[in-house]
Amino acid sequence: MTRALYVSLLKLHPPAFRRQFGGEMLWIFDEARLSEGAFVLLLDLLISVTRQWLLRSGVWKVAFALAGAVVQVMAGGAGYYAFHRHIADKNAAGAMTPLMSELILLTVGSVGIVIVTVSGSTLWVSRFNRRRCANRKRH
Amino acid sequence: MVEDLSPFLPLSPATLHVLLALAAGDCHGYGIMQEVARQSEGQYKLGPGTLYDNLQKMMNQGMVEEAPSPSDNDDPRRRYYRLTRFGRAVLHADVTRLERVVRQAKLHLRPASGKAR
Numbered sequence: 001m002t003r004a005l006y007v008s009l010l011k012l013h014p015p016a017f018r019r020q021f022g023g024e025m026l027w028i029f030d031e032a033r034l035s036e037g038a039f040v041l042l043l044d045l046l047i048s049v050t051r052q053w054l055l056r057s058g059v060w061k062v063a064f065a066l067a068g069a070v071v072q073v074m075a076g077g078a079g080y081y082a083f084h085r086h087i088a089d090k091n092a093a094g095a096m097t098p099l100m101s102e103l104i105l106l107t108v109g110s111v112g113i114v115i116v117t118v119s120g121s122t123l124w125v126s127r128f129n130r131r132r133c134a135n136r137k138r139h
Numbered sequence: 140m141v142e143d144l145s146p147f148l149p150l151s152p153a154t155l156h157v158l159l160a161l162a163a164g165d166c167h168g169y170g171i172m173q174e175v176a177r178q179s180e181g182q183y184k185l186g187p188g189t190l191y192d193n194l195q196k197m198m199n200q201g202m203v204e205e206a207p208s209p210s211d212n213d214d215p216r217r218r219y220y221r222l223t224r225f226g227r228a229v230l231h232a233d234v235t236r237l238e239r240v241v242r243q244a245k246l247h248l249r250p251a252s253g254k255a256r
Binding site: 017020029032036040043045052 | 167168169172184186187188189191192194195196214216217218
């Protein structure tokens with residue numbers, strides 16, 4: 001059962017890392033699980049998968065870009081709201097002040113579009129890379 | 140030409156131990172783990188996840204490379220690694236740095252231990 005868990009955690013690693021070291025890591029698990037303890041090896045693999053995705057694979061760059069885009073959209077929304085309030089105050093009439101719900105809707109919509117665009121392009125690039133690797137293997 | 144190795148220093152404990160293990164000769168992953176445990180008298184143990192994460196980083200930096208298997212009837216999953224000339228230079232630079240640290244530590248700890256007596 002621990003072996004199955006180890007294999008599952010190995011599968012969670014980035015594909016390039018898994019292809020390069022996966023077989024050898026599983027071999028070490030088979031050799032060392034009695035002397036080192038399966039739990040210790042599983043914990044080590046859990047730390048490894050986190051480090052691989054967060055530090056080595058560059059996913060943090062996508063997350064950072066996403067966070068940056070969301071902040072920009074929010075700042076844009078807040079600026080838009082403040083500008084309309086300013087105009088409304090000047091005209092002494094609330095007619096031009098947008099409804100808060102409309103603004104929230106606009107912000108949520110924009111954030112949604114950003115998330116869908118980034119996720120879509122990430123999936124497309126990873127699929128493209130997988131195909132390229134498969135073609136390389138065939139040749 | 141003297142290469143500037145300062146961007147690679149100080150080495151992390153895992154990197155230092157792996158390089159030290161490989162300085163003794165070509166080794167496979169499990170062998171590196173055992174050699175690290177032996178060299179540190181069991182005080183520092185590397186798991187496969189930590190080992191291969193560091194090996195990947197060191198291979199990308201050109202400190203370590205894959206070596207051919209010494210025997211034909213070896214397990215195909217077992218791969219061997221060796222230190223490159225650059226890796227040896229980085230290890231040497233870090234050991235020199237550590238020597239300086241130890242020298243300073245000895246210098247500062249000597250009077251303190253004398254006072255305690």
